[in-house]
Amino acid sequence: MLEARLEQASILKKVVDSIKDLVQDCNFDCNDSGIALQAMDNSHVALVSMLLKADAFSPFRCDRNIALGINLTSLTKVLRAAQNEDLLTLKAEDAPDVLNLVFENSANDRLSEYDLKLMDIDQEHLGIPDTEYAATISMPASEFKRITTDLMAMSESVTIEASKEGIKFSAQGDIGNGSVTLRQHANVDKPEEAIDIELSEPVSLTFSLKYLVNFCKASSLSSTVKICLSNEVPLLVEYTIAGAAGGGSYLRFYLAPKIADE
Numbered sequence: 001m002l003e004a005r006l007e008q009a010s011i012l013k014k015v016v017d018s019i020k021d022l023v024q025d026c027n028f029d030c031n032d033s034g035i036a037l038q039a040m041d042n043s044h045v046a047l048v049s050m051l052l053k054a055d056a057f058s059p060f061r062c063d064r065n066i067a068l069g070i071n072l073t074s075l076t077k078v079l080r081a082a083q084n085e086d087l088l089t090l091k092a093e094d095a096p097d098v099l100n101l102v103f104e105n106s107a108n109d110r111l112s113e114y115d116l117k118l119m120d121i122d123q124e125h126l127g128i129p130d131t132e133y134a135a136t137i138s139m140p141a142s143e144f145k146r147i148t149t150d151l152m153a154m155s156e157s158v159t160i161e162a163s164k165e166g167i168k169f170s171a172q173g174d175i176g177n178g179s180v181t182l183r184q185h186a187n188v189d190k191p192e193e194a195i196d197i198e199l200s201e202p203v204s205l206t207f208s209l210k211y212l213v214n215f216c217k218a219s220s221l222s223s224t225v226k227i228c229l230s231n232e233v234p235l236l237v238e239y240t241i242a243g244a245a246g247g248g249s250y251l252r253f254y255l256a257p258k259i260a261d262e
Contacts, residue, residue, distance in 0.1 A: 002061065023072060025069065029066075136229075237252070
């Protein structure tokens with residue numbers, strides 16, 4: 001059986017809120033190393049990959065591999081019953097037809113329990129190759145969100161260029177064009193505001209802004225975001241799941257670049 005307790009229900013709420021507009025139904029794959037999720041959006045342009053490691057939970061027990069087929073809209077409705085500071089325990093039998101969610105609030109002695117019906121989802125597991133990226137940028141998640149939202153007012157797509165000058169986001173549209181350039185800088189007092197650029201070669205790729213704006217919903221999970229670029233491979237946008245004990249838990253988005261004649 002599976003039994004996994006999160007100290008903060010808000011962690012799962014934020015993860016689900018970040019991906020439910022991209023992916024409707026998906027398997028939560030549970031094994032002794034944690035709970036993972038991997039799914040593509042309907043257009044097969046974007047891939048979502050999530051890992052909540054076993055040490056993010058206390059306690060965590062998973063006797064054998066279990067796939068929990070979940071409709072994310074339904075899960076969102078159940079999670080609305082939880083307050084952010086509630087303890088959340090997930091339970092499932094070895095061949096489950098429901099996922100049991102228990103919310104505990106010690107402050108007002110409240111215990112809420114829900115059973116969510118599971119689905120049988122036939123989902124292929126995609127192998128994500130390890131990629132040595134030409135450019136890796138760490139920056140404030142709020143800054144990335146602001147840039148993509150502002151540029152979406154100009155255009156449907158954005159070109160991201162990484163060079164020794166910095167990282168440049170540029171968009172061209174019917175009403176005009178705009179660009180934002182960020183240069184590497186450190187902030188000793190506020191390290192989460194630093195911009196760090198690792199570059200082995202210049203990169204320039206164009207992406208759909210609609211997807212990037214969607215990815216930015218995960219900025220509630222972490223104050224920083226990591227963006228990895230290489231020519232002719234999908235963009236990686238990674239958020240560390242803050243608040244998950246032990247570290248190493250993440251939410252990743254992969255986005256295929258636009259071809260020049262699209």
